[in-house]
Amino acid sequence: MTSDIQEQLRQTCRRLLEEEKVDVVIGYGQSTADGPAYPVFITAPQDVDRLVWNDRCFNNLTAYLTRDEVKSLGKPAIVVKGCDDRALVVLEQESQINRDEIVVIGVACEGVGEPRAAKCAACDVHMPRTADETLGEVPNGPADLEAAYAELDAFMAQSPEERMAYWRGEFERCVKCYACREVCPMCYCNRCIVDKNRPTVIDTSAHVKGNLAWHVTRAFHQAGRCVGCDECTRVCPAGINLRLLNLSLARAADKHFDYRAGMDKEAAPVIGAYREEDKEDFIL
Amino acid sequence: MSETNGFEPKIVAYVCNWCTYLGADLAGTNRLEYPPNVRIIRLPCTGRIDFNLVIKAFEMGADAVLVSGCHPGDCHYTAGNYHARRRWILFRELLDTLGIDMNRIHFAWISAAEGKKFQETITEITEKTRALGPYEAYRQLCEASS
Amino acid sequence: MDQVTEAAKGFPGVRCVANYKYICSDPGQAIIRERIEAEKLEGVVVASCSPHMHLKTFRAAAEAAGLNPYLVEMANIREQCSWVHHDKEKATAKAIELIRLSVAKVLRNRPLDAIRVPLTKRVLIVGGGVAGIQAALDVANAGFAVVLVERDPSIGGKMAGLSETFPTLDCSQCILTPRMVEVGQHPNITLHTYSEVEAVDGFVGNFEVTVRKKARFVDMDKCTGCGDCWTKCPSKKTPSEFDYGLANRTAIYVPFPQAVPARPVIDKDACIKLTKDKCGVCQKLCQPDAINFDDQDQLVTEEVGAVIVATGYQLYSIGQDQDEAFLSGYGEYGYGRYKDVINGLQFERIVSASGPTNGEIQRPSDAAEPKTVVFLSCVGSRDNAKGLSYCSKICCMYTAKHAMLYKHKVHDGEAHVFYMDIRAGGKNYEEFVRRAIEQDGAIYHRGRVSKITQENGKLIVRGADTLAGKPVTVEADLVVLASAIRPAAGVLELARKLKLGYDAFGFLSESHPKLRPVETNTAGVFVCGACQAPKDIPEAVAQASAAASKVLIMFSQSELTRDPEVANVNELTCAACYACLRSCPYGAIEEAEIRDRKGNLIKHTARVNPGLCMGCGTCVAVCPSKSVDLEGFSEQQIYEMVKNLV
């Protein structure tokens, strides 16, 4: 199955490059079969065989679309999974990309990782939704949001004190390498607030206080934008479960505004819109 | 009223210039007394009040934070408070997930005519916070960071 | 205070501290000016009252001393400290902290220059009653363009329906219609009748107003106003709004003969063609072919620099059903049940020479001449229990006028007046009331009426005479109720569109009851006439001219200056996600491009239009990289304060 997709993928990309429909293909490569897949940038038809597709293709490649180094290569084709595809929608909503200037190659995804990544458990976007060309076929699961938030529910069952203690432990390990930020398609600011010091809104030090402030900021800046690709969580060298924070905001947007990031390009973004009837039972 | 051996809670209030700040002024004009524990930071509109300010207040040792502005429909800037409310709805869930003590973050609509409500709100929050005691969890976290 | 002064001396950046009891007074301001010059100060903090009280004052003082006014901040140690905390010690400690915060802030203030914005020298006037007409003519005659929007098919308002006006008894229409015609023909006035304000955008000097021109079904350009249509219209059973239901009108109609514009309009609910797709007589008869049954509402936008609201009043609706729960309705007076119980405006039509009875006093039920008429004042007014707490102000006068006019026409008739007090403040007003009583023999009973019933063709009015201290019962043929004045329907919707304040009764709020009587809290929007409070014609007209003069003062400037405390974008770090643009309540942020000399695109960025920005700062809060900031409340200023909370 995946091997057929891989073959179709190579053919498609060869065609696109030969017909000069695109200048570069942003896809996955792999040095050794059991090694991790990693992003590759194919500019010549004869190199398309370096492209792979398998369940080790973790990266959300859409993060590259907003990078100057990659933009300078010309018009891209990009390989996306269903969850990555949602990022494209947000990036378009936020005027970061022009879909006419990008060829999106969607690949049917049964899930990544062995064992499967947490995000895949309740995935309802096995098939990319906005791709120009889609390879393979996997039935989309139902939007089982209960399952999606199960991990969060379990966590929230603890007392606030326990939760605080948990995060304190997590944040004590954070070294502020910003892998979570750099790998995220939504963190495309060319100057992050944490890199600004007039004023210093967030302590740059990687101590608990500064790390809490940083992770609150990172997470909240994702409110209504995070598409749940979980790359931040996967790449964290300290193994901090950022997914929980993202989930809490995703669920809030879902619960209160019936909104899921990257599902509907036309939907009014959560931040930047409002309804007069928005809930306010918590306001004195 | 408090048994917490002279603990005086530190309360930071981020308020909008046109409703709550004027409400506080009215409380003054009417000589409505309330505890002196609150420090008011005047911003033009709740729309301007960023979540980072709440975090910063706690870092500065606040035991409770109040964010307050115009009632829906009354915003001097027509919609700033609606946008703010949206962010609060989301932000509260994040803080809750982080285990931040939700009894220490308060949101209120207080209009320019509600001097009484301002007095009552500040009094209530101060006493509630006095009862909770200092926000040790956050202070420890800050001390661990020096 | 000394303690505070001492403490303040120690704050970082503080050069000098002065302590004066009345710092806002002239000598107080002199101290500020003197210190600024003597010490070459780069910032000033005044610790006194609320900035809402005197920030402008102190900024002006600083400017006078050559310091940029935006380098002045205040610490509110009165309203928000000394006045609310009795514990002297703690209050003092708090005052010291508040001053420290303001000092911290002012250290980060930047000199700012007022923003200059272009000014559209065109005024929108909402409401074509006597106030609107007066304001329109004043502005238009001063040479500026006016857009007059009237909800009804004709201008004229309530005054057009009045008979004669107190205290001079000159004919209302005789004095009003020439002004109406002048409005209709004035080259500087654009008239939108049968129209309503749909939406208002923009800000002082640059409003964009959308006007809904309701479908008239008559082409105003083709129509000559010949009248063939309304004389021949077979649908004749619609109660006339102008005659308050005392007469009927046709489906295609002009509200009254002197209407401006003198062009008919089709009532689509009454028209047989539009309701049943039959008839169409008017269309067949219409020589110039002006009838258009397919007519639709049209939206037109008007650019104006100022707005005058003159939407006038309506009468307290007597009867059972009320729009406000706190109004009782005075069902006991039988209005609506008894044909011969009417309100003041209806009586105006009955005595009006141009009215349904051509000025003959006839009662509605059987057109008989009433021999006994009872006038009740304060129906709804000054009645906390069942009505409105305020005095409607004009009723005493027009009731006296009604009694007088009645007696002039029915010499052998009896005019009884039940009143609470007679309020006749005004030039020749008291004399006028005395005339009604002494010369024309109106019978005044000081007391209220409890009930009106009908027995064999008579209206039994049961009341009390509190002076005589005995009950009074009058068998009347006609009862006229002086019902309370309320703001016109729909004024609240308009108020919201214009961001105007209003009181518990819906009267629009002026920005200062004494010194800014026609201004509102929305810059560039003015009020006049009964929409602000009940008032009679001379007052409404005077206020209208006042509003007009305020507009003219504005229009005498070549451009407007605005408060520079607005947002600005750091275009270098802006990631152009446009979260700010999406959340700006004023549409003050636009997408922009930065290009190099050769015109190659370097990057996209958000950009603030300082003319539109009102400085709410919502953009700052939603900007992830804080690439947009707000002058006067900048990130640095606020965080400097927060850092001083320790």
Added chain:
Amino acid sequence: MSQTLSHEDLLKLVDGCLGQGKVVAGPTLVKPDLCAYAALRASDQLVLKDFIHPANSIKGFFFPRHEPICVYRLNGNDVELEDVDPPKTEQIIIGVRPCDAAALPILDHVFNWDYADKFYNERRENTTVVTLACTDYDDNCFCTSVGLGPAAEKGSDAMLLPLGDGGYEVRCFTDKGKALFEGKTTPSDKTGSASEGPARKIDVKWIEEALEDDYENPAWKTISLRCLGCGACAYNCPTCHCFDIVDEGDAAGGLRVKNWDSCQFGQFTVHASGHNPRANQGQRQRQRIQHKFRIYPEKFNEILCTGCGACTRNCPVALGVLNTLEALRAAAAPDTSEVG
């Protein structure tokens, strides 16, 4: 004769040190599936098998990611300064991979070159490093390419070589090492063993030459295309040592602190003017490799890399030093159009 120690006795030793209030650190499971060096609360937290290399390095025990170096107090317009003294607590790090220990002598140069960093030196003084020889390697290891190996002694005070029966042969190289195991070990004829070392190799000599005037090498651009510019490599690298000095505090005062920094961050070289001499990731990658394999060796005659592979293991896009060097090599060979 060799000296040996049973696993149990090793754990006793750990608890003993903890009992004396010393800091004892070593590989431990900070999460069920994440092994990293961290301070231990009890010996049972120590993990000495079933991992190739902990996620991080031990440099943090000598050069913490966040270290106050001075306290300041704001008093009106005056500022009071107060030096911070480096902590005196004795540290013992057990189960250190030789590649991590080897980084210490390398770092000693830079922390004692134009200025002697008392914080680093004090910690070095007070710390005993007990390495654990490698019995396995993975695809990211390349210690042998940089002159080290599974049992390299560089930087170790003592080394544990697994005996296969759960015990260790103990080899002490310094007085600190000797002092730690004094009287704890038993003589034996068993000798511990280590693996033969990783399969992947690079020719560092070639690299060093290749890096001579390679500033304009277009390969950097393509090699680094996939690099996201985070600090996961540098912050887990045993030898990366860039830091930033910032003042942190409020109106009352605060701390001047030394925080880790990384040349891979876009902001790292931005001038006050806004100009950035290393404007793209290619230039930043080049800098990192240049520093490790040319500049540092030229200056201190040591390669600033121990082949531990942590950079690759932690890299979100599986890049890291080794793959970068191989890509550079491949790019130099004309026969392919290898990219990214």
